[in-house]
Amino acid sequence: MTQSSALTSTGDPHARPEGWQGIAADWSSDQRAFKNVPWGKAMMWIFLLSDTFIFSCFLLSYMTVRISTTVPWPYPSEVFALTIGGQSIPLILIAIMTFILISSSGTMAMAVNFGYRHDRVKSAVLMLVTAAFGATFVGMQAFEWTKLIMEGVRPWGNPFGAAQFGSSFFMITGFHGFHVSVGVVFLIIVARKVWRGDYDRNVRGFFTSRKGNYEAVEIMGLYWHFVDLVWVFIFAVFYLW
Amino acid sequence: MAQSEGQKVEGQQHPIGIYFKIWGLLFILSAFSYMVDYFHIESYLRWFLILLFMMLKAGLIVAVFMHMLWERLAMMFAILLPPILVLVFVAIMVFESDYTFFTRGIFFAVGS
Numbered sequence: 001m002t003q004s005s006a007l008t009s010t011g012d013p014h015a016r017p018e019g020w021q022g023i024a025a026d027w028s029s030d031q032r033a034f035k036n037v038p039w040g041k042a043m044m045w046i047f048l049l050s051d052t053f054i055f056s057c058f059l060l061s062y063m064t065v066r067i068s069t070t071v072p073w074p075y076p077s078e079v080f081a082l083t084i085g086g087q088s089i090p091l092i093l094i095a096i097m098t099f100i101l102i103s104s105s106g107t108m109a110m111a112v113n114f115g116y117r118h119d120r121v122k123s124a125v126l127m128l129v130t131a132a133f134g135a136t137f138v139g140m141q142a143f144e145w146t147k148l149i150m151e152g153v154r155p156w157g158n159p160f161g162a163a164q165f166g167s168s169f170f171m172i173t174g175f176h177g178f179h180v181s182v183g184v185v186f187l188i189i190v191a192r193k194v195w196r197g198d199y200d201r202n203v204r205g206f207f208t209s210r211k212g213n214y215e216a217v218e219i220m221g222l223y224w225h226f227v228d229l230v231w232v233f234i235f236a237v238f239y240l241w
Numbered sequence: 242m243a244q245s246e247g248q249k250v251e252g253q254q255h256p257i258g259i260y261f262k263i264w265g266l267l268f269i270l271s272a273f274s275y276m277v278d279y280f281h282i283e284s285y286l287r288w289f290l291i292l293l294f295m296m297l298k299a300g301l302i303v304a305v306f307m308h309m310l311w312e313r314l315a316m317m318f319a320i321l322l323p324p325i326l327v328l329v330f331v332a333i334m335v336f337e338s339d340y341t342f343f344t345r346g347i348f349f350a351v352g353s
Contacts, residue, residue, distance in 0.1 A: 019314065026315035034316050045320050056327045060334050067338035070345050077278055095275045102271060106264035109306045113260065116252045215252060218308075225306045229299055235271075236295035240278055240287075 044219045048226045051179075055230050058172050059237055065164040066241075074160030076239050080144070094239050097140050098231065101180075104133030105228040108221050115217035120194050123217060127191035130224060134184040141177045145170075172234060179227050190220045253308045263305045270294050270301075 016035060017025050027033050034042045066073055077090040084092065111126035148169070152159045155167040193199065194217060202211045274294040277287060304310040309317060 016313075022313060023315045023318060026313060033319070035313060037312065037316055042316075045316070049320055049323060052324050053327070056324070056330070060327075060330060063331070064334045064338040064341075067335065068341035068345065070342065070349060077281075091275065091278055095271070098271050098275075099268065102264070102267045105267070105302065105306055106260060109260040109264075110257060112253070113255070113257055116254050218253060222307055225302055228306075229302050232295055232298045232302065236274065236291050240274060240291045 038215050040215055040219050041222065044222050048222065051226065051230075055172075055175070055233070058168075058175065059233060062164075062168040062172060062238065065168065066162070069162045069164055071162040073162050074158065074165045076241070079148070079160055080239060091239060093140060093144055094235065097137055098235055100133050100137050100140070101228050101231050104130045104137070105225055107133065108224045112218045112221040115194060115199075115214040118200065118214070120197055120200070123214075124191045124195035127187050127194065127217070127220070131184045131187040131191065134180050134187065134224075134227075138177055138180050138184070141173060141180075145173075168238070172238060176227070176230055176234060179230070183224050183227050186220060187224065190216055253311060255308075255311075259305060263301050266301060267298055270298050274298075 016022060026035055032039070032042075037045075080094050081088045081090045082092045083089075107126045108130045111123045111130060114123040114126060148158075153166045153169070155170050157163040158166045193203075193205075193212065194214075196203075198205075199213050199216065204210060205212055271294075274291060277290045277294075282290065303321075309321070
């Protein structure tokens, strides 16, 4: 215990130098670079960094085909409009989806907070609410896909304009929707563990056989906020451009 | 490792109010970016507003919801610097696709 804390310095991060000197000291110490961050959290951050590159490549290729095509791009404001009560409202479904995902991020942030306070019931319920928001989001995504497919949008062409619209749309929103779906499944798993008190009783996980703690909730939160973060970029460059 | 007996609070622990404030801000910023489309703001102002709201939202999520604000600088740089460098890639592809558009224009106008 004493040796471990001397090596990794999890106790008091302020004992280490701050600022630029802190960066040099942390990285050059011949120990782990992320001093007061649990390894699981550091690994999730690095996974999210690689996921950032994947989504960057998708959005970049979308940008490239959109700038380089000589055929007019379909006008997203009209393509994604919904007729409610006899009136066509532009982008309304996408706006609702955005608000749902932001709300799910808010409930997730509070689930992490209550997790660290060992308030098991509140943390688990908030995670289940987050999962419900996520499932609603995926449901609306499925509705939107159905609507576009019925209107004749395909990965190789569509009635509104440039053919690349369909391939970009299905690839980007499909990959994002898949991330949300995986997140919902993991949220339910972590919520169940928190609910049962696995992290208080040092129960070993079914998959890794390791004892967990409430950092798992924060790691889950990092993934979920990342999904929301990606949607911020998709909303801006795909739907609002 | 660290046992939490008797010690109820650990890890990233902040007052719950800050999450509500950021939540509210994200709602307002999303509403603003939707308004940009709803009121058909066009051209450079549209681009400026869309990217501004996008960066503000992304910054709030990473800084507060993902707790990056309270991490050490070594962590911030390791995670945030690489995505910023992707902007070089963006610039390259903008030049490239502009050039492709230009050559397509010439080719399709003249005919093969």
